[in-house]
Amino acid sequence: MSGRQFVVSKEDWSLHRKGEIDRQRHREKVREAIKKNLADIVSEESIIMHDGQKIIKVPIRTLDEYHFRYDHRKRKHAGQGDGESKVGDVLHSEPQQGPGKGKGAGEEPGIDYYETEITIDELAELIFEDLGLPNLEQKKKQQLASDAVEFKDVRKKGIASNIDRKRTIMEVLKRNALKGKPGLHEITPDDLRFKTWEVTVKYESSAVVLAMMDTSGSMGPFEKYIARSFFFWMVRFLRTKYSNVQIVFLAHHTEAQETTEEEFFTKGASGGTRCSSVYKLALEVIENRYSPQDYNIYAFHFSDGDNLASDNDHCVKLAGELLNFCNMVGYGEIEGPYYYTSTLRSAFKRIIDPKFTCVSIRDKSGVYPALKKFFSRDPI
Amino acid sequence: MVKNELSLLEESIEMIVAKAREFNLDFYNMLFEICPADVIYTFGAYGMPTRYSHWTFGKAYHKMKTQYDYNLGRIYEMVINSDPCYAFLLEGNSLIQNKLVVAHVLAHSDFFKNNIYFKNTSHAMVESMAAAAERFREYEFKFGRERVEAFIDAVISIQEHVEPRTFIKKEKEPPEEKQNSLCRNRERKTPYDDLWVLGEPCHCPEEGLEKPKKFPAEPEKDLMLFILQHARDLEEWQRDIMSAVRQEMLYFWPQMETKIINEGWAAYWHLRIIREMDLTSEEAVEFAKMHAGVIQTSRTHLNPYYLGLKIFEDIEKRWDDPAPEEKEKYGRPGREGREKIFEVRATENDISFLRNYLTKELVEELYLYLYQKVGFDWKIVEKDWEKVRNGLVNSLVNCGYPYIIVEDGDFNKRGELYLKHHYEGVELDVHYVEKTLPHVYTLWGRAVHIETVIDDKPVLFTYNGEKGSKRFL
Structure with missing residues (x-):
């Protein structure tokens, strides 16, 4: 046996960054993919309903490494038991979707999400990148920082x-x-x-946002969920981007009342709808607490549009008054499964004012476009 | 690691190497390198210290590193098939962990050096890969990072489709020459005449004009090679990337097809070698723990270390002390166990290893079974030893990748690419087929098709550059 057949060494690896660099690139791609899918992700149930957990899983499809492969659900695999195992033993069950919840992940072909983890804050940052408060004016009271x-x-x-x-x-x-x-x-x-x-x-001019929501009986779980998703991101957006913006929550059915943020998102109500009530309350709030000379005022109202027909004219009138005080008035109508001939939205068509914005949301993916329309830095 | 620890490690390696020699292990000269965790995990993700840069490796690295950080998995070592053989040890391994790892990698090195399937692998792949990585980087500067990245995305989508058995394949003929065996003008005296003229060019000129030439003449399994040679619009740098990725795949292929036998061999020897060493009682316990971790079984997949180890031990036993029936039937004299396992490590790959040596007794002793998805449940469906063995062997065919060939490189007379999946009872993942075809289109530059079978009906998937479609044939 000649000489030594081995060498042991320990080099300085501190500059070895290759893995990190490609990992970084992968992360960039994940972000790109998320940005492309924001419309779907914004209204993900797991986010809106999240119970305080900081990290959420976001399903992303584009980062799969595609190649020709077998359908693993249709082939046999080998495993090793403990002597007790016999034919017919169940190793693992896939979660079954309850009826009415739509197609379960297991039934759709080829659903093989690459799930990435992201914090709510990171996601919010991505969503808010292009958003801003429109029509900001210099007001006397400078509070916003x-x-x-x-x-x-x-x-x-x-x-x-x-x-x-x-x-x-x-x-x-x-x-x-x-x-x-x-x-x-x-x-x-x-x-x-x-x-x-x-x-x-x-320092920027101060602002107040009036968040108004219809909580009448006709607002089903879907409608509430959409309004809720919108306000969820709106509140988050205002709180992350500006350190001192005030939000007033107003809920209404036939009568309107001011609520806390928590009540606003959790409380359900029933009864008929009289939208004018909330506009009236909004005007009162402005008059009593937020002078238009000191504040930029934004009012957003979400409803399914199923208003008392006789009330529509009144609404149009009050909305017109609101526009005198506000930098922007937004109305979002959620189109439910039922078809209404004369909704509040059709009545609002009469309002022609660049400060008035109206959107209708048909499904979950409409929340992000609505956010973008309301909170575009440059008015439309 | 402190100086003292390093010299302690060197002493142990000295002893382990000597012991391995005593056992007749025949390995390359070894270069042991101690690396921090993130470096080892980088190598693990890339398969090689010097490989080209791509986000997919970043993804793999992230996954492995996260598992390590959360203490869910750990790579103790990483060994490279090269001469001299590089072995990377994880910084922070205890001395006894390193002893096991060293014994383990010596056996791997012996396997790389002696197994027939590694005969044609380049021993200078570390350097070749570094050079390729450097060229890829230059391409990024020249042609733009996004463009190179997107091209690599496309290339790796079909990288498994190579022909690793190049050494038993006939040399490819240049396109202008005709296949001798197809030439009918030559007068035959016996049916075997064509055997004697192999290699001699055929001189009859009209043959090619008479009937339309098939292209490729024989179905081609090496998609990578075929596209790289015949795609019309590829630029030189793109061909270079394809060629380099193909070479790397050919280099890794033998490792992919000898996973069970190679790990089994290494587990067999680390056990034998460490048993011969003087261990303190703490070391003995730690060694036992670590070995138990290595051979831990799972209900949903096979542990290659454990399965390989058990088969080798079984072979040794049966050749050392054959049953009377074996003695009589196969004329086995006995006491040939060691000799036999060395022969097996030299001549088999996973498929032949299992087919030849996974016996009824072993399948039953190890409680092996096959399981499958039935409704929402994954259920055990087979315990019969032959069916289990065959199922296992089938899953290893072509390293577990679908067998796809180029059927026609001029389909529809429009230069379209027609691929065909050799259906053997397991369907392709349709979503993946639809997503992979655009990648193939990127490479080929014209419409691409793949024929496969779904619900027992032949079906053709097509992507024409704008949209994908599917039709039953």
Whole structure:
């Protein structure tokens, strides 16, 4: 046996970043995929109904690595038992969907989601990237603040990723020139310059949002769910993007009342619908608490449009009054399974005002477009 | 790792190597490298330290790393089929863990060096892959990252479709020459004449014009090669990527088709070698724990370490001490166990290993079964030993990938690609077929079709660059 047949070594692997780099790329692709599917994801039940858990699973289809493969549901697999196992033993059962809940995942062909985990905050960030409060005006009372990060300073210490190449090279050139050996060589730690940021607070005009929702008997679970999804993201959006925006929750059937946020989303009511009641209440709230001189006022109302026919004219009139005070009035009508000939929406068609926005939502995927329409930075 | 620990490890390796030699293991020179977890997991995800960069590896890495971080799974080592043989040990392994791992990888190295299926693998693949990765990076600079990435997406969608048995395949003839065996103008004296003229070009000129030439002349299993050679619009860099990915697949293929036998061999030897070492009682317990972890069984899949180990031990027993019937029937004298397992490790792959040596007794002793989806339940459906063995063997055919061939490279006389799936009772995943075809289209540049069977009826899936369609034939 000649010589040693092995070598043991331990190199410095600290610069080995390959896996991390590709992992990063994968994460980017996941984000892209999520952005493409926002319309579906925004109204995911697991998110809207989530009970405080921070991480949610988002199903994404585009990140599968497609290739020709067997349908594993249609082939036999081998396993190993413990001596007790016999033919007919069930190893694993797939969850069955109850009737009426639509197609279960197991029945649809080829559903093999790649599930990715994402925090609600990350998702919110993606959704809100393009949203803003429209028609903001300078008002007397400045309360609204949002943080802004600006690179303003150059320092000798900092994060490697923020290195200021140009200034660093200038330092090297200067030092070398002083030493009598001009040129770009030998970068010493002393030459390094870093860009550094400062956080500045931007003051913006203050705003109040009036969230109005129909809670009458005709608002079924689906309609409520849609309104709820919309308000869920709206509230989140306002709270993440601006540090001090006020939201007033108004629920109505034939009569309107102000509720807490929790009540607003959880309480069910019944009875008929008189939409004018909530517009009236909104006007009162504005009059008593939020002077249009101090606040930008936004009013959003969600209903299935099944209003008392005699009340529609009154609504149009009150909405017109609201428009005098508000930067924007939004009305979202949720089209339920029933067909109404004269809904509130058709009555609202008479209002011609650039500050009035009307959307109708047919299904879950309509929530995101509605958000985008109401909260576009530039008015439509 | 402290200096002292490193030298302690070296001493142990010295002893283990000597012991392995005593057992007649014949391995390459070894390079052991101690790496931190994220590096080992990177290698695990990429299959190689120097492989090209792609988001799919990032995805695999993320998965493995997360499992490690949550303590759900752990790779102790990673070994590369190369000469000299690289073995990467996880930093933070205890000394006894490393001892087991070293014994284990020596057996892998012996297997790489001696198993027939590895005869044609390149021993310099580490370097080739590094060079390919470098070229891919250059392409990204030149042609744009998105474009190269999208192309690699397409290539890897069919990367399994290569022909690993190149050494038993006839050399490909250049397209202008005609197949001798098809030439009927040559006068035959005996039915075997065509055997004697193999390799001699045929000189009759009109043959090709008389009847339309089939293209390819023989169905081609190597989709990657066929497309890379015959796709019309591929650019040079694209062919290079295809060719490099194909080479890498050919390099990995023998490892994929010897998973059970190779792991079984390594488990067999780490057990034998460590048994011969002096261990403290703590070490003995830790070793036993770790070995038990390695051979842990599962109700839903087979553990290749355990199955392979059991088969090797069974072979050794049956050749050492044959039953009277075996003695009489096969003329086995006995005491040939060791010799026999060395022969098996040199000549078999998983399929032949199971077909030849997974006996009735073993299937029953190991409680093997087949299970299948029945309604909403996954149920055990078969325990009969022959059916279990055959089911197992079938699942390993073509490394578990569907067998797909190029039937026609000029389909419809429009240069379209017609693929055919050799249906053997298991249907393809239709959703995946529909999603893979556009990738194939990206490569081929014209409409692509694949014929397969669904509900016992032949069906043709097509993608024409705009939309996919399906029709029964």
